[in-house]
Amino acid sequence: MSVALATLLLACSGGDPDDSVLPGVQAVVFVKRAFITEGGGHNVTGGNGQTIDYLRYEPGGGLYVLSPPTPDGTLTNLTEEFEGVDINGMDLSFDATQVVFSMRTADSRHYHVYVANVDGSGVRQLTFGDWHDVKPIFVPGDRIAFVTNQPFTEMGTRADEYNHSRVVTQLATISVDAGDADRRLCAQNLSHSADPFLMSDGRVGFSRWEHLGPLNDVKLMAMNPDCTQMVGLAGTGGKPGNSLVQFQEIDPGQFIGVVTSRRGTIQAGALVHLDARAEGGVDGVLIDEQNARFDVLTPQVPTGEASPPSGVGRYRRPFPLNDGQFLVAWADGDVNERNELAETAPNFGIYLWDPETRRRTLVYDDPSFWDTYAIPVRPRDIPPVRRGFVGPTPDESEPAILGSVDVTVTGLNERVRGGQFDGTSLDEALDQTTRVRIIEGFSSEIGPVREFGLTMHEGAAIVGEAEVYDDGSWEAAVPGRLPYHLQALDRYGMAIRNQMLWIQAMPGEERRCGGCHEDRTGQVLPRMGPTTLAQQAGPQDFNAAIPDRTELPWYGAASGPNxxxxxxxxxxxxxxxxxxxxxxxxxxxxxxxxxxxxxxxxxxxxxxxxxxxxxxxxxxxxxxxxxxxxxxxxxxxxxxxxxxxxxxxxxxxxxxxxxxxxxxxxxxxxxxxxxxxxxxxxxxxxxxxxxxxxxxxxxxxxxxxxxxxxxxxxxxxxxxxxxxxxxxx
Structure with a gap:
């Protein structure tokens, strides 16, 4: 145990920790978020109307250590030297000596990332700039991952047509020592990325708002800490509610989190257990996002899209303990838009929740604040440092490589209709694939356009249509960092299937899938040798500038045909x-x-x-x-x-x-x-x-x-x- 941690616990402990609510835990670090305004009213949902929003600022909160973790334990405010504090995410270091947190103060218009020792000493600001940096977590290799709305260029961040220009978030990382001097931005999505969490294999999991045509939900994703290999983790094959948020890993491939409506529940919902392990996977850790299994642990809490009043409260921020129980934030009552109409905020306190008995035991509750983000102050295992696939400063002119080993292979049980197909199985229809269309997504960052017409689809440009070789393979070189989705085309140039999921790649990254949503428990191998025909031929070059991409304006375009x-x-x-x-x-x-x-x-x-x-x-x-x-x-x-x-x-x-x-x-x-x-x-x-x-x-x-x-x-x-x-x- 570090000197700082030992000193803090000795100074603050008011009794035997074994007699506390959390036996064996001497202290918890947590966040108080204010909801009472300067005028005495309640800020219920301002800036946080959707479950992945982040722009809620109400000064008066702080970052605290509670020792022992009991309702009458001693509080230490780690941010007491600052005025007008609001904390927007927090994590504890692996050796339990430091806290990383996002803070906005009275002197700043933005949230930035800070670190401090658990006794409150050594507070140091790591990020700066005219953007928000929130929800930081420690990752192996002395780095910190977090969420930012920093625009990748002066033109601004991308924003889906349903969202708001300039505020969509992406993930980024910094080093603990260098902060912004070693800042690395990840590839972009059209909608928010949120709630990063660390996985036992060293990857970063996170929630991602997926808006693509009629699709409008929040799934779980995972990536390497160098921002490569962004892949689905859960939610693509069905889930018990619209949005999966605030997750933590319990064991390899198993997670605890919150499932809820995308909006109207004050960023709270039902507790859900996720088992994303593929059945029959090696050591049970092969991930199969298409067949992930969910178990709603609090079935009385509604998860419907209409955000109905709960009556039994809703949960936030579950954190697993070693004995199978969880620290949670919980508020009683409706916890939905009724609170906003009544201008009365729900009261979130910290509880120990037992999944066997479904019983909550109060740890701490200050009714004047939302108490959340509770983490026990104790060391934890450090996951392995994952090998990087791109350098710390990628060459932005270097394209990303997208491709498939065999696009005709699929694990989806779907039927295709229209044209030559009349209820043909997808695997049979994909045999007629001749090209793969690569579609770039863009949106309201281009200017005054907020919606793209009488459609839920985003702005779209065809980057290219890659040839599919006789073995079903294809490869294409495309601009890095951008969001794409793919369509398998037949000989008539029509999509056989429209992939309703954005994919990204960093400059210099190579991303090859097996097929078209192939079975994740198997392995797709080249049909005609050790490598595919597409790999042997090399990727088709679609690394084109914007004017050279195919767009289809209907009317009134300033340039090109309509x-x-x-x-x-x-x-x-x-x-x-x-x-x-x-x-x-x-x-x-x-x-x-x-x-x-x-x-x-x-x-x-x-x-x-x-x-x-x-x-x-x-x-x-x-x-x-x-x-x-x-x-x-x-x-x-x-x-x-x-x-x-x-x-x-x-x-x-x-x-x-x-x-x-x-x-x-x-x-x-x-x-x-x-x-x-x-x-x-x-x-x-x-x-x-x-x-x-x-x-x-x-x-x-x-x-x-x-x-x-x-x-x-x-x-x-x-x-x-x-x-x-x-x-x-």
């Missing part, structure tokens, strides 16, 4: 609402109720492909788009309280999947190698009425649907042609 050009040149001669329009006079009525309770009614043409402006209500706001965009996208965009009556059309465009889009079926598409090989039987349109549509034009419309039916692109922003790869990436 999708409306295709309709103007080939379609509006018939589909203009005039006498020769086969759909003239056909309308449907959409009735919707706004958040303010106002009833709105819109009359929308069955199909009209002109650029005539039409007004519609979508995502809590009224928008105006060209008639072509509204009539093609609105049938799939209606949501919430919207009700359509009258002559309702088919789903002309299915955002994210061209092959089930009625528009693409009517137009049809021929094979890239055989002009007479068509995806659907029965001919093509508009050739049947004497108008020729080129294959390239058909492909643009297919790509529009496969990418998500976005209206806006970066080409709608003035000066987009001047953006270079490094200026923005």
């Amino acid at each position: 999708l409306q050009d295709i309709f103007d040149e080939n379609c509006v001669s018939c589909h203009d609402g005039g006498a020769d329009d086969p759909f003239a006079g056909r309308f449907y009525t959409v009735t919707t109720t706004t958040d303010d309770g106002e009833m709105l009614e819109y009359e929308i043409p069955y199909l009209l492909l002109t650029d005539e402006p039409l007004e519609v209500y979508y995502e809590m706001d009224t928008h105006t788009y060209p008639a072509s965009y509204v009539t093609l996208l609105y049938p799939s965009a209606m949501m919430g309280d919207s009700v359509a009556t009258g002559d309702t059309p088919p789903e002309w465009v299915t955002p994210g999947l061209a092959r089930t889009s009625r528009l693409i079926e009517v137009l049809n598409i021929n094979s890239e190698t055989d002009d007479g090989d068509w995806a659907w039987e029965g001919g093509s349109h508009p050739e049947d009425v004497g108008v020729d549509l080129t294959r390239e034009e058909r492909l643009m419309l297919i790509q529009m649907a496969d990418l998500g039916g976005q209206y806006w692109s970066r080409r709608n922003v003035e000066g987009a042609d001047a953006w270079g790869a490094r200026e923005y990436d």
Whole structure:
């Protein structure tokens, strides 16, 4: 035991620690977060409305040691020399001599990372700058991992269309000794990364908000401490609630955490046990995120998306003890939006929770604060230092390598419909893969665009379409650090499957998966030798600047073609609402109720492909788009309280999947190698009425649907042609 720790425990101990609530534990370190405002009211959810938010500042809290850990134990404030303190995350060093924490004070507008000895001495600020650094943890190799909203370039952090520009977080690391002088940023995601935790194999686990089209949830991920090999840990194959947050590892492959709604529960929820070990895995530590098993330990606590009142309270920040019990923060009552409406904050105190009896024993509760982040002050094992795959200062011009050993291999039990497929099993359909489309995600960091149209999909650019070789392999060199998702394409250029998960890679990193969500308990080997044909040929070079990536603006782009050009040149001669329009006079009525309770009614043409402006209500706001965009996208965009009556059309465009889009079926598409090989039987349109549509034009419309039916692109922003790869990436 260190001198500082021993001195603290001797000075503060008020009795025999074996008689305390936590036998054998002499002290706990924890956080007090203020919720009572200067005016005496309650700050219930300000800045923390969603379970992965972090911008809540209410001064008056601090970092404390409680010794012994009993309701009447002695408190030592480690941050008493600072004014206006709020603590946003904390961890204890492996030898239990130091605490790392995120703190904002009255003298700063931002949270930064500090370290201190457990007796309060040696407080040292490690990070600085005009951004927030929160939720720090110690990692092997004398480093600290944390969450930051530092923009990777002056243009700002990426932000999904559902989020807020400039505030999305990514992970970063610093060294304990050098702090910001050895600061390393990880690859980007479009939505928050949050709640890092250390795993026994030396990796960093974390929660990640996944927003991609209709997908909008929080999963668990893991990465190496050098930011490489970001992979799924749990949540891709189902989970007992929308969001998995605040996890800690109990044993290799087994975890304790919180499952809850994404918003409305004041960042609290039900306790859940996660077993992510693959059945039959070597030593039980092979991770199988697709088949992770969950056991909700507090089943009385609701986990539904509507964030219903609990009535039995909700939990935060479980921390495992050696005897199978857990330190938790718990508040009684509803712990949901009712608290906000009543302007009364829930009261989180620290408890010992026994999973066998489901009994809580009070450790400490100050009703004037939220007491949370409790950790026993005692040494713990140091996981191994994992070998780095990239250097401390990667060459930003060096591309990342993405690829698959055999894209036709899958462990998913899915069916594919549309075109040549009629309920075909996914593994059989993937045998027809000819290319893999690599799609870069971007969003509102490009400027005033907050949403990308009548779709939940983000901004999208095709970086390239990599050739799939005879052995099912492919490889591509792409710009590093960016978020991508992949689509396996058939010979018609349509996606067979749309991967609904963002993947990233650092500059110089090589990431090869086995197949298309292959079985994690097996191993995918090259079909035709020790290496794949793609590896032998080398990666296709898609390390292109922004102006050289394929984007599909609908209308009004400052540069390049618009999708409306295709309709103007080939379609509006018939589909203009005039006498020769086969759909003239056909309308449907959409009735919707706004958040303010106002009833709105819109009359929308069955199909009209002109650029005539039409007004519609979508995502809590009224928008105006060209008639072509509204009539093609609105049938799939209606949501919430919207009700359509009258002559309702088919789903002309299915955002994210061209092959089930009625528009693409009517137009049809021929094979890239055989002009007479068509995806659907029965001919093509508009050739049947004497108008020729080129294959390239058909492909643009297919790509529009496969990418998500976005209206806006970066080409709608003035000066987009001047953006270079490094200026923005």
